[in-house]
Amino acid sequence: MTRIVRILITSLPIAILSLCGVMSGAEAQLIGDTPPGLPAFNVTGSEDGTSTYSLSLQILALMTALTVLPSLVLGxxxxxxxxxxxxxxxxxxxxxxxxxxxxxxxxxxxxxxxxxxxxxxxxxxxxxxxxxxxxxxxxxxxxxxxxxxxxxxxxxxxxxxxxxxxxxxxxxxxxxxxxxxxxxxxxxxxxxxxxxxxxxxxxxxxxxxxxxxxxxxxxxxxxxxxxxxxxxxxxxxxxxxxxxxxxxxxxxxxxxxxxxx
Structure with missing residues (x-):
């Protein structure tokens, strides 16, 4: 039982990093043209100078705005x-x-x-x-x-x-x-x-x-x-x-x- 718990604790950081999309350059080349860093938090620039934010960033901004909204109403x-x-x-x-x-x-x-x-x-x-x-x-x-x-x-x-x-x-x-x-x-x-x-x-x-x-x-x-x-x-x-x-x-x-x- 202790060995199973130790294996789970050891593999937990690897699973988290895999879910977040953190991978080495060689792994990224095997999968495809995945940009480095966190793919879920990417900002893509366009030719006209505007930026396109990923869905995760938009959701994060929305949740942050909802959290700050009471303070904005008061202040x-x-x-x-x-x-x-x-x-x-x-x-x-x-x-x-x-x-x-x-x-x-x-x-x-x-x-x-x-x-x-x-x-x-x-x-x-x-x-x-x-x-x-x-x-x-x-x-x-x-x-x-x-x-x-x-x-x-x-x-x-x-x-x-x-x-x-x-x-x-x-x-x-x-x-x-x-x-x-x-x-x-x-x-x-x-x-x-x-x-x-x-x-x-x-x-x-x-x-x-x-x-x-x-x-x-x-x-x-x-x-x-x-x-x-x-x-x-x-x-x-x-x-x-x-x-x-x-x-x-x-x-x-x-x-x-x-x-x-």
Whole structure:
């Protein structure tokens, strides 16, 4: 039994190398004109300067894109600002887990799709559709799509944040949004989104804080110190929020904060 296991362990690297297509030059000549290296990961150049990627590389790129997609949704869209504002609003109202996290994420996603619709439409018309139809090479489609996203990011990033990360990277000022590298633009955009979200959250918190202070003062004057002010203030907060149509005001204000939305 031990000998069989030893034989399997010894032959395992050889089997893996055979499956990957790693072979010597003499073996390649016996089989045919197989290119050296890993045949499953080949890039073939054409006469017009474009490159053709093997199916394995295309699948690898697709799986990588699906893995990075959640980070892109969080970091390159309006999702961050919306979810932070909604979370602060729920905390200011004192409703604990109402609306639940799943509902807040769903609202943030739908609002993100609404805000990003013009950018996504332009991205589909100018980059994705031509590439899928075969009229545009992948490198050009990727470059055009990146430039479209850069326009949105630059428009919604504070100049001070962009200048700060530009100086930290040791670069000079950029004449065009397309010249800004993503390594500088993405952290500047995230920092700007966090600052804007907390500013909006502060403004939303003020009226509910006033209600808490008024209710606490009334209860203190009545000698009801054992009664929780948050419990008494909750119905008044909900009533105020409903009377002023708070959800429409909050959602409308969030959408209006984005340029070109």
């Amino acid at each position: 390159m869209t309006s999702f961050t600002r919306i979810i932070i504002v909604l979370s602060i609003l729920r905390q200011a109202m004192g409703t604990q887990q109402t609306p639940p996290n799943q509902v807040l994420v769903a609202i943030a996603l739908f609002l993100t799709f609404f805000i990003m619709a013009p950018t996504f439409t332009q991205l589909n018309d100018m980059a994705l559709s031509p590439y899928m139809e075969g009229t545009m090479p992948m490198e050009t489609a990727l470059s055009d799509g990146t430039n479209i996203m850069k326009d949105f990011l630059v428009q919604n990033t504070r100049v001070t944040d962009l200048v700060m990360f530009t100086e930290m990277a040791g670069d000079t000022t950029y004449e065009d949004p397309k010249d800004v590298p993503l390594t500088v633009l993405l952290p500047a955009f995230i920092t700007s989104e966090l600052k804007t979200a907390f500013q909006i959250g502060f403004l939303l918190f003020l009226p509910f804080l006033v209600i808490d202070m008024v209710i606490a003062s009334i209860l203190m004057s009545l000698g009801m110190m054992m009664l929780s002010p948050m419990l008494v203030a909750l119905p008044f907060k909900l009533l105020l929020f409903v009377l002023v149509d708070g959800w429409a005001m909050t959602v409308g204000s969030l959408v209006a904060t984005y340029a070109g939305s």
